[in-house]
Amino acid sequence: MDFNGVEATRIRQEIDHLKSKKRNIEQQISALEAQLNQLEVNSSTVCPQPLSNGDLSNSNGLSPDMIYRYSRHLLLPSFGVQGQANLLKSSVLVIGAGGLGSPALLYLAACGVGRMGIVDHDVVELNNLQRQIIHTEAYIGKSKVESAAATCRSINSSTQIVEHREAFRTSNALEIVSKYDVVVDATDNAPSRYMINDCCVVLGKPLVSGAALGLEGQLTVYNYNGGPCYRCLFPTPPPTNACQRCADSGVLGVVPGVIGCLQALEAIKVASLVGEPLSGRMLLLDALSGRFRNVKLRGRSLQCEACGDDAVLTRQTFSEFDYEKFTQTPLSTVPLKLNFLSADDRISTKEYNEKVRKGDAHILVDVRPSHHYKIVSLPNSMNIPLSTLEGRLPEISAALEKEVNKENGSNTSLFVICRRGNDSQVAVELLHKLGFTSAKDIIGGLESWTHNVDPKFPTY
Amino acid sequence: MQLTLEFGGGLELLCDSVKSHNINVDPQDGEKQLTMKNLLSWVRTNVIKERPEMFMKGDSVRPGVLVLVNDTDWELSGQLETVLEEKDNVVFISTLHGG
Numbered sequence: 038m039d040f041n042g043v044e045a046t047r048i049r050q051e052i053d054h055l056k057s058k059k060r061n062i063e064q065q066i067s068a069l070e071a072q073l074n075q076l077e078v079n080s081s082t083v084c085p086q087p088l089s090n091g092d093l094s095n096s097n098g099l100s101p102d103m104i105y106r107y108s109r110h111l112l113l114p115s116f117g118v119q120g121q122a123n124l125l126k127s128s129v130l131v132i133g134a135g136g137l138g139s140p141a142l143l144y145l146a147a148c149g150v151g152r153m154g155i156v157d158h159d160v161v162e163l164n165n166l167q168r169q170i171i172h173t174e175a176y177i178g179k180s181k182v183e184s185a186a187a188t189c190r191s192i193n194s195s196t197q198i199v200e201h202r203e204a205f206r207t208s209n210a211l212e213i214v215s216k217y218d219v220v221v222d223a224t225d226n227a228p229s230r231y232m233i234n235d236c237c238v239v240l241g242k243p244l245v246s247g248a249a250l251g252l253e254g255q256l257t258v259y260n261y262n263g264g265p266c267y268r269c270l271f272p273t274p275p276p277t278n279a280c281q282r283c284a285d286s287g288v289l290g291v292v293p294g295v296i297g298c299l300q301a302l303e304a305i306k307v308a309s310l311v312g313e314p315l316s317g318r319m320l321l322l323d324a325l326s327g328r329f330r331n332v333k334l335r336g337r338s339l340q341c342e343a344c345g346d347d348a349v350l351t352r353q354t355f356s357e358f359d360y361e362k363f364t365q366t367p368l369s370t371v372p373l374k375l376n377f378l379s380a381d382d383r384i385s386t387k388e389y390n391e392k393v394r395k396g397d398a399h400i401l402v403d404v405r406p407s408h409h410y411k412i413v414s415l416p417n418s419m420n421i422p423l424s425t426l427e428g429r430l431p432e433i434s435a436a437l438e439k440e441v442n443k444e445n446g447s448n449t450s451l452f453v454i455c456r457r458g459n460d461s462q463v464a465v466e467l468l469h470k471l472g473f474t475s476a477k478d479i480i481g482g483l484e485s486w487t488h489n490v491d492p493k494f495p496t497y
Numbered sequence: 498m499q500l501t502l503e504f505g506g507g508l509e510l511l512c513d514s515v516k517s518h519n520i521n522v523d524p525q526d527g528e529k530q531l532t533m534k535n536l537l538s539w540v541r542t543n544v545i546k547e548r549p550e551m552f553m554k555g556d557s558v559r560p561g562v563l564v565l566v567n568d569t570d571w572e573l574s575g576q577l578e579t580v581l582e583e584k585d586n587v588v589f590i591s592t593l594h595g596g
């Protein structure tokens with residue numbers, strides 16, 4: 038890098054620093070103005086105000102109710118009246134009211150953020166409640182935003198809650214995010230993470246980013262005070278099959294809970310101008326071993342396509358960018374539905390059920406991982422996980438032979454099933470290659486079994 | 498040279514679900530130092546048990562993997578050229594998207 042480059046970086050850092058100071062001063066000014074207004078209102082009133090009036094302002098701009106409600110914050114020397122006043126004037130947008138968003142929203146509502154926005158297009162489902170603790174059974178089938186907003190209002194009626202019951206897309210992102218000071222990314226997929234990052238870069242908003250899966254969590258603050266953005270760290274999206282989802286891999290409920298709480302903490306620090314936000318650093322949680330690791334990240338990348346020196350990202354290019362194509366991943370969480378076998382190699386769950394009822398000789402191989410098989414399985418199925426299939430072909434041969442002998446040489450069929458009908462197709466294709474040419478896939482897997490044959494068969 | 502390797506964010510699934518590995522690896526013949534580039538190819542051969550394409554792309558890690566040498570992003574220590582020292586701790590962690 039030449040001298041000009043170094044100089045430009047220094048100047049940019051100086052500008053960022055001054056902007057942050059300016060914001061701080063502006064917040065102090067508006068706090069003082071609010072105080073002044075209140076004093077003028079009070080002195081112009083003819084009747085003396087009763088002491089118990091909740092709106093009566095103290096010299097620090099906080100009403101008696103506020104002083105009482107937030108007293109434990111006010112008592113903190115490092116937070117105090119100024120931190121609380123800043124918080125009360127701030128606005129935070131939480132994108133996603135799921136495992137991360139639930140605890141984040143609860144704490145943000147409780148702590149006295151002035152205005153809070155919630156974005157989500159999903160409805161509450163029973164299998165959310167294990168971790169999405171802001172929702173209750175009464176809201177199953179109803180909008181997550183409606184449910185979360187109701188809980189937040191019941192905790193703190195003085196915080197303004199804005200409901201955005203819509204999917205977060207390039208078409209509405211700029212308009213929504215522009216109304217808030219701080220953004221919390223509590224989403225669950227790669228395209229959303231790139232989209233939210235870019236939107237925050239375009240609008241200059243700090244982004245509190247959290248993620249959790251299985252027994253691990255990650256937390257950092259992007260695009261804050263000259264620090265790196267998500268694309269500085271991950272300029273190229275990961276391959277699609279590297280992106281595990283909670284719906285497939287599982288997650289211990291309290292893990293996103295911990296990360297969501299920490300997201301609330303970082304949002305509070307950024308909004309109240311207190312402390313040292315986790316910018317340029319990342320907190321990694323390994324819940325199984327009980328370890329937190331705080332690591333130092335690279336700084337802002339000058340080559341970053343979002344925030345770098347030559348970045349061409351604007352409102353216009355942002356709204357035209359195809360994040361699903363970029364990450365090769367759909368924004369919606371609808372599970373993947375593969376369909377690559379020919380119709381001759383597949384049968385529906387209803388057809389399979391008919392064969393079972395007629396007593397047709399067959400072998401049913403369930404290719405799910407064994408910990409899935411333990412949750413629930415069809416009677417008389419044998420569990421051979423896809424990853425072990427090649428090595429366990431003799432077991433299939435033996436089972437087929439046994440069945441043939443039992444049925445006096447009649448045609449014995451080989452069926453393959455999994456959870457949703459994707460892995461079973463992969464397995465059937467593999468079995469065909471390995472000589473089991475009669476293997477057939479059961480379309481739609483166990484989920485289809487529940488939907489089309491036996492509604493009492495558990496889904497997960 | 499003794500090093501500790503740790504895998505996280507799902508990368509441990511590529512090495513029999515073992516997260517932490519104490520390894521002993523020396524610079525190759527004729528070389529004085531062990532760089533991250535050397536270590537990566539050693540890990541690919543000796544530690545990764547399946548789907549190496551989920552760990553590496555070309556001679557570096559695949560997109561979405563964060564590499565930390567002694568709790569610091571390897572971008573700050575020279576990426577592939579980072580020179581490793583006795584008892585260094587190297588973490589490979591896949592970025593998570595779940596929530």
Ligand SMILES: [Zn+2]
Nearest residue numbers: 266269341344
């Ligand atoms: Zn960037």
